[in-house]
Amino acid sequence: MAEIALAGNPNTGKTTLFNVLTGLSAHVGNYPGITVDRRSGTRVVAGKIWNVHDLPGTYSLVAASPEEQIAHHVLTGRYGDPRFDVVIVVIDPLNLARNLLLLLQVAELGLPVVAALNMMDAAEEAGLALEVDDLHHALGCPVVPMVARRGDGLAALEAAVVSVLADPSRGRVRATEWPPIVDRAVAAVQSVPEVAERAPRHDDALWWVASRPVVLNDERRGLGDEVAEALRAANVDVVQARRALVHARYAWLDPLVESVSTRRPRPPSWTERIDALALHPLLGSLIFLAVMGVLFQAVFAWSDPAINAIDASASAAATWLGGLLPAGFLRDVLVDGVLAGVAGTLVFVPQITVLFLGISLLEDTGYLARTAFLIDRVMRMAGLPGKSFVPLLSSFACNVPGIMAARTINSPADRMVTMLIAPLMTCSARLPVYAVVIAAVFSGSAPVLGFLSLGGLLLTAMYLLGMVLALLAAFVMRRTLFKGESAPLLLEMPPYRLPRVGNVSRVVWRRVRHFLTETGSIIVALTVILWALMTFPQTTLPLVERAPLEAAIQAETVGSTAHKQATAALDHRVQRDQLERSVAGRMGKAIEPLIAPLGFDWRIGIGLIGSFAAREVLIPVMGQVYGRGAKVEDEDELSAAVSDSLVRFSGMTPLVGLSLMVFFAVAMQCMSTVAVLQRETRSWRWPIFSILYLNGLAYMLSLLVYQGGRALGYA
Amino acid sequence: MSEIVTLADAPTDLALQIVSVEDAGAITDRLVEFGMTPGARVEILRRAPWSGPLLVRLRHFVLTMRPDAAQAVWVRPEEGSTRG
Numbered sequence: 001m002a003e004i005a006l007a008g009n010p011n012t013g014k015t016t017l018f019n020v021l022t023g024l025s026a027h028v029g030n031y032p033g034i035t036v037d038r039r040s041g042t043r044v045v046a047g048k049i050w051n052v053h054d055l056p057g058t059y060s061l062v063a064a065s066p067e068e069q070i071a072h073h074v075l076t077g078r079y080g081d082p083r084f085d086v087v088i089v090v091i092d093p094l095n096l097a098r099n100l101l102l103l104l105q106v107a108e109l110g111l112p113v114v115a116a117l118n119m120m121d122a123a124e125e126a127g128l129a130l131e132v133d134d135l136h137h138a139l140g141c142p143v144v145p146m147v148a149r150r151g152d153g154l155a156a157l158e159a160a161v162v163s164v165l166a167d168p169s170r171g172r173v174r175a176t177e178w179p180p181i182v183d184r185a186v187a188a189v190q191s192v193p194e195v196a197e198r199a200p201r202h203d204d205a206l207w208w209v210a211s212r213p214v215v216l217n218d219e220r221r222g223l224g225d226e227v228a229e230a231l232r233a234a235n236v237d238v239v240q241a242r243r244a245l246v247h248a249r250y251a252w253l254d255p256l257v258e259s260v261s262t263r264r265p266r267p268p269s270w271t272e273r274i275d276a277l278a279l280h281p282l283l284g285s286l287i288f289l290a291v292m293g294v295l296f297q298a299v300f301a302w303s304d305p306a307i308n309a310i311d312a313s314a315s316a317a318a319t320w321l322g323g324l325l326p327a328g329f330l331r332d333v334l335v336d337g338v339l340a341g342v343a344g345t346l347v348f349v350p351q352i353t354v355l356f357l358g359i360s361l362l363e364d365t366g367y368l369a370r371t372a373f374l375i376d377r378v379m380r381m382a383g384l385p386g387k388s389f390v391p392l393l394s395s396f397a398c399n400v401p402g403i404m405a406a407r408t409i410n411s412p413a414d415r416m417v418t419m420l421i422a423p424l425m426t427c428s429a430r431l432p433v434y435a436v437v438i439a440a441v442f443s444g445s446a447p448v449l450g451f452l453s454l455g456g457l458l459l460t461a462m463y464l465l466g467m468v469l470a471l472l473a474a475f476v477m478r479r480t481l482f483k484g485e486s487a488p489l490l491l492e493m494p495p496y497r498l499p500r501v502g503n504v505s506r507v508v509w510r511r512v513r514h515f516l517t518e519t520g521s522i523i524v525a526l527t528v529i530l531w532a533l534m535t536f537p538q539t540t541l542p543l544v545e546r547a548p549l550e551a552a553i554q555a556e557t558v559g560s561t562a563h564k565q566a567t568a569a570l571d572h573r574v575q576r577d578q579l580e581r582s583v584a585g586r587m588g589k590a591i592e593p594l595i596a597p598l599g600f601d602w603r604i605g606i607g608l609i610g611s612f613a614a615r616e617v618l619i620p621v622m623g624q625v626y627g628r629g630a631k632v633e634d635e636d637e638l639s640a641a642v643s644d645s646l647v648r649f650s651g652m653t654p655l656v657g658l659s660l661m662v663f664f665a666v667a668m669q670c671m672s673t674v675a676v677l678q679r680e681t682r683s684w685r686w687p688i689f690s691i692l693y694l695n696g697l698a699y700m701l702s703l704l705v706y707q708g709g710r711a712l713g714y715a
Numbered sequence: 716m717s718e719i720v721t722l723a724d725a726p727t728d729l730a731l732q733i734v735s736v737e738d739a740g741a742i743t744d745r746l747v748e749f750g751m752t753p754g755a756r757v758e759i760l761r762r763a764p765w766s767g768p769l770l771v772r773l774r775h776f777v778l779t780m781r782p783d784a785a786q787a788v789w790v791r792p793e794e795g796s797t798r799g
Contacts, residue, residue: 060748095776098750239738243747250752275777281764373779377767380781488742488784489768490749493777 002165003082007071007106008090009099010057013118017090018054019146019502028510037510043368045158048165053081053641059098061105062210062242071209073445075109086164086171087111088157093123093130093145093402096261097253100139104176104249108142108203112171114160115143122495127264134260140174149500163221176252178245185209185241188234192226195423210242246647271366271495278370281394288374291367292393295358297484300428303350310350314343333528334533340525344614345520348400348672352515354506355394359408360507362390364499370406372491382476385409385489392470395425396463398518399673402427403680404509404511413482416447417474420690424470425674426463426665432639433611433664434459440643441657458658462665469697471664515676522675530671533584534621541577549573579624584609598663598702599656603649612671618664622646655714659706667698722771729760730793739787742765750774751788 006021008014019026022713023039039054055071074081087106090098100115105115117132136143142160146153164171178186178262186205186458188331190196199205208227231238244590278284298306319333362368379386387409395402402422409415438455549570556563579585588606595605610621619642626645646652652660668674668691677687719734733755736746750773751757760769760777768779 009774059745062744064746095774097774098748098776101748101750180720242744243736243738246744246747247752250750250755254752275770279761279770369779373763373770376779377763377765379755478764488740489747489781490784491777491779493770493779 002048002050002085002161003053004161005053005075005084005087006057006090007055007087007102008057008450009059009092009102010097011492012057012090012092012099013148014054014057014090016500017088017116017118017146017504018052020148020154021050022052033071041694046162046312051082051163057100060102061109062207068560069211071307075106075111076204076207084111084619085168086114086161088114088116088161090116090118090148091511093117093261094119094126094128096130096257097250099151100248100253100257101249102175103139103141105139106254108206109175110201110203112164112165112168113141113173114157114171115139115141116148116153116157117143118148120145121147121150126269127266129262129264131260134255138174138256138260156550171522176249178488179241179248181241182206182209182237182248183238184234185231185238188230188236189227191234192230195227206245209238211246214657245687255589259318264295269495274496274635275370275493278367281374284370284374288371291362292371292389293360294396296354296393298358299351299355299394301403306350308348308603310343310346314339317343333531336535337528337531338524339530340613341524344444344521344527344672345516345523348398348515349512352401352404355397355513356508356511357406357504359390359405360504363408363507364497364503364615366494366496366609369493371491373493376489381583383473384418384474385411385414390413391418392422392425395427397424399423399425399427399670400515400676403673403676404515406680416503416681416686417477419475419481420686420693422471423668423670423690423694424466424473424666426466427670429614429670430664431459433702434623434661436581436619436639436646436653437657437661439639440646441654445654458661463663465662465665473693473697514679518679519672519675523672526671526675527613530584530610534579534582534610536583539578539581541574544576546570547575575624576626578605579621597707598699599659599681599706601650604646604660608667608669611669614672620628653715655706655709658704658709662705663698663702665698666694666701668694719789719791721786722757722759722769722788723782725759725790727762729758730762731757731759731790732793733757734789734791736788736789739784741794742784743787746780746784746788755783756793757788 006018017041019042020544021043023043025043026039028037028039037056040054043050043052049611054075055074058068058071059076060068061072063072073079075084075087075092077083089099089103089106091103103113103115115135117130120130123130130145132143132145142164144153144157144160146157148154186202189208190199190205195205195208199208267284278449280285318339321339322331322335325334359368362371371389374386374512376386379388388406389403390408391405394405399422402425403419406415406418406422409418440457442454442458445455448457471629552561553566553570556566580589585606587609589602591605591609592600592602595601595608600608603622606625607618607622611618619639621639621643622642626642626649646657650656674687674691677690678684681687722731724785725731733753735753736743736751743789755774756770759769760772763769766782767783768781770777770779771785
């Protein structure tokens, strides 16, 4: 058994090499406490099992930000990893010096290394010729030219790793000399006893010197002052030491790289020609809008047929299962709880698939990095990175895949802010709610300015309200909860490439599977809980109310329309009674004093509680509350019935309608979003925070609308 | 142009040489590790409108950075190069 790690800069084809090495054995886990994928797999070489671990792509092991210390921590066993026998450093030959800097850092940890010069075909195309043997002699460790995508050089890589496994000294890299200031800094840091204990080795102490204080908080645990004091006593400026170290390495690498490479002049590459268009101020913006338009359209509309098919299969399955089991608790909990939860999970799969297909295509081709250049100026106004754009755009279709898409944001703080404001983007599930309210109280309104429908204007206003609040929320969170420097924009623009089907399909499959297994279980659990709240305690309709309805049925001939209507009336009355007296119904009534200032009665209160299952559930739940159309199959008919009832029973006026729309635009009314937030942050803290802040905000705004409207004389 | 200016103020499409990088927080470490070392070649390829990010060729790769970070990088025209 051998433990092999893969390290490398981003855009070196490291993932491709990992996939080629591990094939189907690859699996994904997590590092403790952080949400970065930890990928590993196995390969059998010459009868020996290799455990291959893929490190997150990084430019450096010296941490300038928390996410960069992951690779260092994995290599030094801080996440409980084994001591690696060989580290394969994947290198882009076109950027040799920068890539070799990482190799030197890995070697400095005392780990045997093998340099894999990947994408040699692209390097040759770009006019670069390398003296691989000279490079090997200069570095000391094995250097293997390869094209991982095609499997070229794989056998040579295996042979190099096998030789280092047999004799680790073959994987040693010729040591570069440290400038004296670095030695003095290391000595000063190690003079603090606690540090010497924790970082006994030279390279450990070097990491302390070379890393930014901001990321060392965990490690230093209050030692910051003592270390600073020791450095002061030794008269060492740590910033200077850090800089001197990098300069010394480049000073060693630059002539080395110069001596082994020959570059032929060449005509402008494809990448340069495409960028001339794609990054052009006007044309580039138009291309960007078109690409984002297609992506959004795909998530919003093209996944519809699949969603409808899932809905239809779910109802078919419910009917089938319902007919199979005897009436009673078991049937209800399985059909209305578990099955509804499973269906409620599956229904997100089409959108997640389409969105991640789009994102990974954009990422694989290299265009995603360009969007950061194009949109950064706009996002900067909100204090957000350009990479927030795609997650927020996707959230207009559905918050769930949008929040998942925030994984592409490297900085934890930026990612968190993006996930917390994503629910403010008006998702498609809010549309039916707006439609019902608009139909109820605004349908008869005269067009504004003679040609704009009031309903359309209100809809636009709801979208804008969400966006403005999101920008404000981001602004506030950046200055309170997630203070400090936002991750600075510093992004390599990789060359354009054709997308690789294997990479793209792996990313999509991993996201879908992650959603189904992790988020799905929470959605099912919450659906069952909500079902129970609406079902218990079980009630029977009092005889006084039941008798006249049953008499009405008996008065009609069996099979006649009037008989069916009378039967339906009894059914509705029973269901309404059940819902009203259930825990959820009582909660709806209990919160009436709280929501009355917003203009909502207890019936809307039940609707709000019930629609937590999914926003679009508001309409069926309201149908039940009003005792209408509990089993109406036609959605349009149900919506019309609910619109009508909102006015008749809940006394909905245009002002109440507006208040309800504002509430829905802002409130966290979706347990699937809560579930996905829980999975993505791996804690209940942030989902609960988001419920509190979004519903608090929704409450205040609705209060402002309703009470303000009343003060102005509206009803 | 022969004097030393920051990368934020340097003209586009002119071969430049890095003179020094000031310490401007964590981003400086990254800039230096990226290869913004004294003497390294750098060229501004494009500026996004309204003081948006810069597109910069450093050594043999292209990167994008905000103008505030570019203010920490001092450059001068590469020997023998002329504008255009």
